[in-house]
Amino acid sequence: MRQEGRFGEFGGVFVPEILVPALEQLEEAFLDAQKDAAFEEELQHLLKHYAGRPTPLYRCRNLCAETKTRIALKREDLLHGGAHKTNQVLAQALLAQRIGKRRIIAETGAGQHGVATALAGALFGLETRIYMGTKDMERQQPNVFRMRLLGAEVVEVSKGSCSLKDAINEALRDWATTFEHTHYLIGTVAGPHPFPLMVREYQRVIGREARAQIVAQEGRLPHKVLACVGGGSNAMGIFSDFVDDKSVALVGVEPAGHGMHTKAHGATLQRGKVGILHGARSLILQDDDGQVQESHSISAGLDYPGVGPEHAHLQATGRASYVGVTDEEALSAFSRLSREEGIIPALESSHALAHAIALAEAEPEREQLLLVNLSGRGDKDLEKVAEALSKRPEGTP
Amino acid sequence: MKDRYQELFQQLDARREGAFIPFIVLGDPNPERSLAIAKTLVEAGADALELGLAFSDPVADGPIIQAADNRALAAGMRQEHAWSITSKLREAYPDLPMGLLVYANLVEVRGANAFYAAAHEAGVDSVLIADVPSLEIDGYTAQAAAHEISLVMIATPAADERQLQAIARCGRGYTYVVTRTGVTGVDEDAQLCHGELIERLEGCGAPPAIFGFGISKPDHVRQALAAGAKGAISGSAVVRRIEAHLDDDEALHAELTSFVSKMKAATRQPAGGRSERPCH
Numbered sequence: 103m104r105q106e107g108r109f110g111e112f113g114g115v116f117v118p119e120i121l122v123p124a125l126e127q128l129e130e131a132f133l134d135a136q137k138d139a140a141f142e143e144e145l146q147h148l149l150k151h152y153a154g155r156p157t158p159l160y161r162c163r164n165l166c167a168e169t170k171t172r173i174a175l176k177r178e179d180l181l182h183g184g185a186h187k188t189n190q191v192l193a194q195a196l197l198a199q200r201i202g203k204r205r206i207i208a209e210t211g212a213g214q215h216g217v218a219t220a221l222a223g224a225l226f227g228l229e230t231r232i233y234m235g236t237k238d239m240e241r242q243q244p245n246v247f248r249m250r251l252l253g254a255e256v257v258e259v260s261k262g263s264c265s266l267k268d269a270i271n272e273a274l275r276d277w278a279t280t281f282e283h284t285h286y287l288i289g290t291v292a293g294p295h296p297f298p299l300m301v302r303e304y305q306r307v308i309g310r311e312a313r314a315q316i317v318a319q320e321g322r323l324p325h326k327v328l329a330c331v332g333g334g335s336n337a338m339g340i341f342s343d344f345v346d347d348k349s350v351a352l353v354g355v356e357p358a359g360h361g362m363h364t365k366a367h368g369a370t371l372q373r374g375k376v377g378i379l380h381g382a383r384s385l386i387l388q389d390d391d392g393q394v395q396e397s398h399s400i401s402a403g404l405d406y407p408g409v410g411p412e413h414a415h416l417q418a419t420g421r422a423s424y425v426g427v428t429d430e431e432a433l434s435a436f437s438r439l440s441r442e443e444g445i446i447p448a449l450e451s452s453h454a455l456a457h458a459i460a461l462a463e464a465e466p467e468r469e470q471l472l473l474v475n476l477s478g479r480g481d482k483d484l485e486k487v488a489e490a491l492s493k494r495p496e497g498t499p
Numbered sequence: 500m501k502d503r504y505q506e507l508f509q510q511l512d513a514r515r516e517g518a519f520i521p522f523i524v525l526g527d528p529n530p531e532r533s534l535a536i537a538k539t540l541v542e543a544g545a546d547a548l549e550l551g552l553a554f555s556d557p558v559a560d561g562p563i564i565q566a567a568d569n570r571a572l573a574a575g576m577r578q579e580h581a582w583s584i585t586s587k588l589r590e591a592y593p594d595l596p597m598g599l600l601v602y603a604n605l606v607e608v609r610g611a612n613a614f615y616a617a618a619h620e621a622g623v624d625s626v627l628i629a630d631v632p633s634l635e636i637d638g639y640t641a642q643a644a645a646h647e648i649s650l651v652m653i654a655t656p657a658a659d660e661r662q663l664q665a666i667a668r669c670g671r672g673y674t675y676v677v678t679r680t681g682v683t684g685v686d687e688d689a690q691l692c693h694g695e696l697i698e699r700l701e702g703c704g705a706p707p708a709i710f711g712f713g714i715s716k717p718d719h720v721r722q723a724l725a726a727g728a729k730g731a732i733s734g735s736a737v738v739r740r741i742e743a744h745l746d747d748d749e750a751l752h753a754e755l756t757s758f759v760s761k762m763k764a765a766t767r768q769p770a771g772g773r774s775e776r777p778c779h
Contacts, residue, residue, distance in 0.1 A: 118559045119632040119653040274558045279681035378603035392608030393555040
C-alpha cells in the first residue's frame, strides 16, 4: 500500500490477508487515475451526459417559509438512478475496467447502490451481482425489480440481521474467492482502505457543485450543511469541500429509529464504541463482548451498525457533529416536502430534512441558511411510507 | 517462555510425523459440550487444538463455521466462557499447544493488552486474528509479546516479499498457510502444491508451515506433508460432523474419534524422508 488509509485513529486495512493484493491493486489504480486526464475526462463526460450533472441547488419556496430559515436542497434525487450513488459507481466501474475486471459485485441496503451498480454493469457490459438482505428486499421491492431489469443478479442474504451488514459480509466472502476477475464496488465510505478515501473523492463532486451554487445564488456560504449518515457517503460527499470553511457547521443526521433511548436505532456515531468491522477501525454498535448488534431504521439505507471511519474522525476532532432523527420525524419530513414543495424525497434524505425543519422551527426568528443534501428520491419508499402513514393517528402531518 | 509448538514439532520430527490440528468454535453447540468435544479430539490423537471465538460477522468463514458461531452465540457464549474452557483444557493437557482463531473486534473490545493477558492466563499459546493482515500486525506485536502469546500469521500463495518479511519478523508458533482463495470450507479436491511457498517461508526464517482451508480427508493431510508442511488444520470438516450429530452425543464422539484417528494416521510418514508426490 502506498498510504496507510488512516483518518486519525480510524480506518486501516483490516481484512483477511488473501484480499490484500486486491486492495493494493485497487489503491494503485485509483491513485494513478487521479492523475490521469483521460480518465477524468471520461468520468466527467459520463457524469454530465449520462447521469445528468450538475444537479440543481433549489431553495425551498414554502417549507418553513413562516420562519427566517432558508433551506437549500442539493438535488441528488434528480441524478440518474435516483440517488447520489451513481456518482461514485460510474467512477469505480471505470476503474474496474481499467484494471481488467470483468465482473462487479456490490452490497445494497435501500437498493439505490444496487441500482446504480446494476446500471453501470449494463453500461459497461460487466457481469453484475448484488447482495441484499432479505429484510431489505421486502421493504424495497421496486429496486429489486429495477436491478433485475438492468440485468443484475440479486442474491438474497438471509443471515444475521438480514440487512446491509450481512450483505457486506457476503460480498466480502465472494470477493475473497473471485478478486482476480471481480471488483467489489463498495457503496459507501466504509470498508478497508482505499474505499473510504476513494468513495469520498468520487462523491466530492456533490459538495464542490453545491458550494459554488450556494455562493452564486445566495451570495454567501451556508451556516450549516446537513446530510443523513448510514455508511456516510452522501454526507462525506457534501461535507468535503466545506471542511476548510470553518464558519460552516457540518451536521450528520443518524437514524434514531424508535428513539435514542431505545435499542432500536442506527445511531452508530452517537451510541457506538470503537471497534473493527468490515475492514476498518471505526465506531460500531456492539455489545460489551464485541458482538456487533442489529441496528434499526425505517430507511434501509441507514440501517447499518457501522459507519465510515472518516465520520468517526470528524466527530472525534469536533469538525462535524451528529444528531438523531426518529422514524416518525423522518416520515413527517417526507410528507411535508411532498406536499409543500412537490418533491418526494427518499426516507434516508428525509432524516436530514427533518433536522433542518427542527432547526428552523426551534428558532423561527433566527436568520439562517441551511444546505441539505437531498441524496435520493422517494419512489422506492412509497409502499413502505403508505403502510407507515396508515398506522398513524389522524391529523399527524 | 515455554514454546509448546516448538516442542511438539521437535517430537513429531523425531517420530517422523506431521501435526494434525482440528478446529472447533468454542461454545459450539454450547459451552459444556464444547469442552467435551475438545477433549475427544485430543484423546483421538489431535496434536494441537485451534479454537475459534464465536463472532457475529465472521467474514473469512464459509457457511459451516458461520453456523457454528451462531450456535455458540445462541447458547450465550461469551469470552469469559471461552477462557473457562481453555483453562480446563490446559489443566487436562499441560503440553498441548492451543491456538485461538479470532476476529479483530473481539480483541479490540477490551484492547489488545487485556485480551492477550486473559488468553495467556487461560492457557492459550497463540492467537491468529483472521482480519488483521501483515499490513496491520505492528499494532499487535508488542502487546502479544508482553503476555507471551505467539502471533500466528497467515501466508497466502500470492505472498510478496513484504508479507514474507513481516511473517518472519512477527510470526510465532507456526505459519498458517492458506492454500487457496475464498473462505473456510470443505473441499473435495484440495490443491496443496505449495512447495515453493514453503521453501520461501523457510528461506526467510518464518515459523513452520501448517496448511489450512478445505482440508477434509486423510489424503489432503498426506499431500500437505508431501508439499513440505509440518501439519494440517481441519476446521469445517470437524464442525460439519458436530452439526450432523447435534442430537446424539454418543454418535458425535464416535464420529469425531474416527475422523481424527484417520487424519492423524495420515500424518505418519513412511520411511525415506519427505515423499515427492506429483503436483498437478
